[in-house]
Amino acid sequence: MNTINVLVVDDSAVVRKVVGEMLAAAPGIRLLHAVSDPLLAIERMKQQWPDVIVLDVEMPRMDGITFLKRIMAERPTPVIICSTLTERGAETTLAAMAAGAVAVIEKPKLGLKDFLNDSADELIAAVRAAATVNVRRLGLRAAAAAPLAPAPAKLTADAILAPAGEARTPLQTTERVVAIGTSTGGTQALEEVLTALPRVTPGIVIVQHMPEKFTAAFAARLDTLCQIQVLEAKHGDRVLPGRALIAPGGKHMLLRRDGAQYCVDVIDGPLVNRHRPSVDVLFRSVAKNAGANALGIIMTGMGDDGAAGLLEMRKAGARTVAQDEESCVVYGMPKEAVKRGAVEKTVTLKAIDKEILQQLQGR
Numbered sequence: 001m002n003t004i005n006v007l008v009v010d011d012s013a014v015v016r017k018v019v020g021e022m023l024a025a026a027p028g029i030r031l032l033h034a035v036s037d038p039l040l041a042i043e044r045m046k047q048q049w050p051d052v053i054v055l056d057v058e059m060p061r062m063d064g065i066t067f068l069k070r071i072m073a074e075r076p077t078p079v080i081i082c083s084t085l086t087e088r089g090a091e092t093t094l095a096a097m098a099a100g101a102v103a104v105i106e107k108p109k110l111g112l113k114d115f116l117n118d119s120a121d122e123l124i125a126a127v128r129a130a131a132t133v134n135v136r137r138l139g140l141r142a143a144a145a146a147p148l149a150p151a152p153a154k155l156t157a158d159a160i161l162a163p164a165g166e167a168r169t170p171l172q173t174t175e176r177v178v179a180i181g182t183s184t185g186g187t188q189a190l191e192e193v194l195t196a197l198p199r200v201t202p203g204i205v206i207v208q209h210m211p212e213k214f215t216a217a218f219a220a221r222l223d224t225l226c227q228i229q230v231l232e233a234k235h236g237d238r239v240l241p242g243r244a245l246i247a248p249g250g251k252h253m254l255l256r257r258d259g260a261q262y263c264v265d266v267i268d269g270p271l272v273n274r275h276r277p278s279v280d281v282l283f284r285s286v287a288k289n290a291g292a293n294a295l296g297i298i299m300t301g302m303g304d305d306g307a308a309g310l311l312e313m314r315k316a317g318a319r320t321v322a323q324d325e326e327s328c329v330v331y332g333m334p335k336e337a338v339k340r341g342a343v344e345k346t347v348t349l350k351a352i353d354k355e356i357l358q359q360l361q362g363r
Helices: 013-024 038-047 064-074 087-098 112-130 186-195 214-225 279-289 307-315 333-339 349-361
Strands: 004-009 029-035 052-055 079-084 103-107 177-182 203-208 229-232 243-246 252-258 261-267 294-298 319-323 345-347
Touching: 004 013, 004 038, 004 112, 013 029, 013 112, 029 038, 029 112, 038 064, 052 064, 052 112, 064 079, 064 087, 079 087, 079 112, 087 186, 087 214, 103 112, 177 186, 177 279, 177 307, 186 203, 186 214, 186 349, 203 252, 203 279, 214 229, 214 243, 252 279, 279 294, 279 307, 294 307, 294 333, 294 349, 307 319, 307 333, 319 333, 319 349, 345 349
Parallel strands: 004 029, 004 052, 052 079, 079 103, 177 203, 177 294, 203 243, 229 243, 294 319, 319 345
Antiparallel strands: 252 261
């Protein structure tokens, strides 16, 4: 395993200490520096350029967004945003994602010791994933990719929803639904797909791995850019043509049949595949309640969340599509789905909107 060199940039001394110690203790990760602002970071980067940067967005002297844009212009590098869980912070963080950041980790204002205990695995996994990004997609001139560490034991979708019975297949109706799952690199990918769709589309349900509150700002931003309506899902929301529902961060989202129509349940529950919302949970519910009326799409992201659920969808008669390796920021989730035989068709990012529109006519 290649060593991943990490630079932490945060104006909080406590955060620098906690996150720095967390990263320094992780096998295969080396903390280069932990500095208080971007100007100091620029000086350190003249000595040695990091493989991954963990960056706050609100800092003195130079804000994180300005620093991020400068990095991407000079020498594109994987950046993980570590931001406080506020509405304003969510909007700023989304601007950072649009500027090229690859992941978001929520940072509490209080209780950093709890943050260390609860989020260490998440942050370390994000750093490892960032080090494996598709360097061509980011426009990197140089980056050392490190393989993902073996994943710890994790819950499956069984923790939320029992598998579909072998004999029970949902009846086909004229109501179509599209289920999308994505993670690292997904905010930019989803924007490209959803903004390409016309006003008349099948109903869409989406899981994007993202913390609480960030999904609301993400959905609101997409809603201003898209012809279709984009909303953060609420319990009981209808899945309607021309509408995309994004699972709220910190909650699982399930598709439910209501006569010939569909709606969503938004529920609490344990992490599944280390995520809440989980793509596997959504896809399993779609397999059980929509079957051949559905299209499942798995897009860029680390890990294997969604692979098992997409296979269940395919076995239930749904069409299944994966984003191709060349257009993924991280070819983890689609790769695992392909390996398990869950994928009927692999397409480029630019072709996904066409697959969605085909769903209007059925198979």
